Amino acid sequence: MAKQPAKNINIAIGAVVIEDDVSSSRLGITQEVPEVTSYADAGPRRVVGNYDWSLGLEGFPDFASGQSDATLFALVGDADGAASAYDPTGAAAGANDPNYDGTIVLESYEIAGAVGGPVTFSASLPGTSALTRAVA
């Protein structure tokens, strides 16, 4: 599968498809790489520990029932979070179509609007589970 335009991305929070409200997204994975460089080393030495991940979304909230605004706000106070699905190619998981799946919770949800523009939203959704990269 070749390089992808952003418009192919499929994103779901729980059972709600929200790529129709998203204009920018970021799936970030950060790995623990504590430094263990010693006097005897030329150049750095690091070991690999656990990792953290987070899904960032920006777009235009749909205030209709069951859509993005209701879905994101419903995560306030939700200790269980929600399943997240991030599919960069927009296709079901396959050898050339990775699907990133995990469980997220809501860290921040912002709505804004200015004269002349649309109402916009941004949300930060850190992971609270392992992140899987499904290819089948």
Added chain:
Amino acid sequence: MAKTAAHGTKVWFDQYLLESYLTAARQRLNQALPVVTTFDDIGPRRVVDNYDVEAELSGLFDGDSAALDARFWALIGDGADHYLSIPWGSGLIGSIVYDHVVSARERPIEAQLGQAILLNGTFVARGGTSRGIVLRNGAVTGTENAAGQNLGTTASGQTFRALFRVISGTFTSVAIAIQESSDNGAGDPYATISGMTATVTAAGITVLTTTAATEAWKRFSVTAFTGTSVSVRQTAGRVV
């Protein structure tokens, strides 16, 4: 209500309508997520704690009495609850509205050569936020029942809150009630939610709450009115 242009957004601060002064608005909800990842976990683990809310209003300075500058100035040193409601994109009945309880944190005036004087306000929450629905927006001229709205049920222990704003009018008193029904009155007639009534005789904001279980459909009702006309805004929702 789908995606919407920012134009049409309303901003109601206590009983004052601020949209005619404002050019931008922003609300941000932050939820605390302590990390509880252990050696045994693959990937992160987090638990959900409390939340906080901050709102920013950007607008145009107006020094007239009872205008924006006077409204924001009155908040300095004021430790009382104030209610900020933002129906994004539209304030029509049935629109989604976020209701916040806030205090003002700062209100800078900015002036640049060649531009209008700006007045901004930053507000921080001092109570719970709700995502609810506008139940009434307009002039009341007599007893009435507004259209019912499906806000969803609330369970015992959850706070259902209604904010009734009297903006202005020629009237002596208006008695209101928030009523509930399981099916929008189709088979279950609307009935007043216990404790959610008020009689108002002047402009201001009235806060009605209940922690009893409530049914899904709610509506705004005027049960008595003495006067010619009064402009009101009614919003309601479950406090998270």
